[in-house]
Amino acid sequence: MRLLHTSDWHIGRTFHGHSTDEHLAQVLSAIADAVAEHSVDAVIVAGDIFDSSTPKSGAFTLLADALLAIRDHGAQVVLTSGNHDGPARLAHNAAFARAGGVHIKADHTDLASPVTLTDGHGEVLVYGLPYLHPEFMRSAYSDFTGSTHQDALTFAMDQIRADARDRAGGSDAQGGTPPRYVVAAHCFAASAAGTAPPETTEDTGRAEERDITRGGLNLVGLATFEGPAYTALGHIHSRQTLSDTVRYSGAPLRFSFGERSSAKGMWLVDIGVDGLESATWLELPTPRAAVRLEGTLADLVAPGAHPDAEDAWVEAILTDDQLPRDAMRTLQSRYPHAVTLAHRPATRHDAGPRQYAERVEGKSDAEVIEEFLTYVRNGAGPTEAEQALLNDALDAIDAREATR
Template sequence: MRILHTSDWHVGRTFHGHSTTEALESVLDALVAIVRERSVDVVIVAGDVFDSTMPASDHYGVLERTLSRLRGAGTVVIVTSGNHDSATRLGFQSEFARLADVHVITRPEQHDVPVTLEDEHGPVHVYGIPYLEPSLVRHRYPDVALKRHSDVLGFVMDRIRSDLAERGGRSVVVSHCFATGAAGSDVERDITAGGLDYVPLATFDGPDYVALGHIHGRAALSDRVRYSGAPLHYSFSEADKPRGAWLVELDASGLSTVEWVDLPIPRRLVRLTGPIEELLLSPDYTEFEDAWLAVVLTDDVRPLDAMPRLQRRFRWCALLEHRPATVHDDGVVSYAARIEQKSDVEIVAGFLEHVRNGRGPTNAEAELVGDAFAAVAAREATR
């Protein structure tokens, strides 16, 4: 069986104020072409299909057209919800979609009920785990301590392994999480509350392949546990990361091969540094006139109207920073710089230390803060 593992489509996301819808649909068309050319049996989308819990009508159109093209190419489609998705909206009419072999898995109770497919070697059970925020599922299992995302995934993976032991056969698990060992990017910082999203790699022991989503760069945590990353670049921090999907092949005994398949990059991302006059006039930068640009200006004095001037030459200049080559060091570090690499929980802890003359939060207070951020994220996910 041949499986194409993708994730994090983020239909509807903007890039520094610019729509990415048209570019994303062109990349998804290329994905459909790969499905045809490589005779893919199953396409997996491991969460974050949409970027918002309230997608616009044209964003639904992108998803509808892509799913139709994938089915027209002869593949089964299995989709799970991510933390950016509204499980209710994504899962609307999923029962009808299932009749067309498009399996949209968004309800918590579906985690240990596999989509079972057949090939010449027998059954392959695909377990889709929707994004399970602890505060939304712990009431279902009152006898189990489900405080963190790692607790929830450990619990559901035990149930999956028990179900698989009864069924027998090969298996694939789909999950949207931040597994230990994965390198993050700045586009996901806003939905990490403390350590709630970190899940030990050993949690996923057992299945023949684990298709992960949530991290926007490809990563192989082991031979059988991988992130595919997003199909588009959604941040300049991802500029050097390839875009594509994992082509996974299962044989009679389980995982056989895993191959990376590149997807096209509609517009490359480039960082340029220098004084504004050099960037505007030098022919050395002609090749970047059609690229997305993040520009760092090194002029000693901030140039007037820098962005519109740059955009007259570089239409797709999206990000501008002034970092003078000569800087007077007054020893003062800005608040933004101090918190740049801190999580939301760490920022709150730092505030408490400040107002309490150096005494940070107690363990109980830290847990309450973490739960509060998790609850906020959970409410956003259900809108």
């Protein structure tokens, strides 16, 4: 049985306010091409199909196009809902989709109903778990009393293991052999050391994902996923191998500059007669790179500077002593897709140890304004033209006060 593990498509998400729909469509088309090239039997998408619980109409069109392309190449599809998805919207017409080979798992009241796939060795069961919030679980199951995401995933996995044993004709102690099965889940799983898995991003050192922590709900122990031949995880946006059988695929597209150093792709998973045989990383195309440029504005826009960034998403860090006027507009004249700008002067003006009140004590209004501008402009006071305007304004105030 050959599976393709992907996750976190986040259809509808923007890159610093700019639509990613066109780029995501290219990447999802590449996923469909990989299905054909590698003779994939089923594609698993482990949560966060959409970026919002109320996606726009175009997001449904993009999803439908991607699913049709995958199905045209013969693979079935298993989708689970993530913390960004609206389960009811995602699962709308799920019964109709199932008839077409697209299986949507978004119902937290139906955890142990697998998608049954068949190969030359028999059945492979795919259990898709939606994002399981403990509050939803308590309302659905009278015997669930947990309060953390660990509790919710443990409860769900116990149901799955029991169902797999029942399908083998009894428990292991009674001689039954559980069938081969795969689990898809959307959560923040711990590494083998019991800690949050390390990220490969240069900046943050951790997952580039919106916070879902509410009272420690997020972390789920690796041992929770014992039993399946393979566990396809979603939620973290870069690939992670927590064990041979438990992996994150990451998002297929970069959605922030924090992800610029992480490879984007998916896992090609082969399930043999005895379980997992191999998991091979397949890289996906990068429609637009994300780069960080640092230097003075003049250096960054100099002729011939950074030609590889001209069509990339650009995060600029300006090191000028003072922030140049219209800096972003100037950057975008050279880098049309510059979307963020930060100012980090290479040298910083030392205002000394005195407090601001001490520095301006006994000074005239003009001197106080000059002191303020020097402080906020990293050592650069008012220009000659600015000083003339300030003097005129102060003289006008003095004249008005004298007439009162």
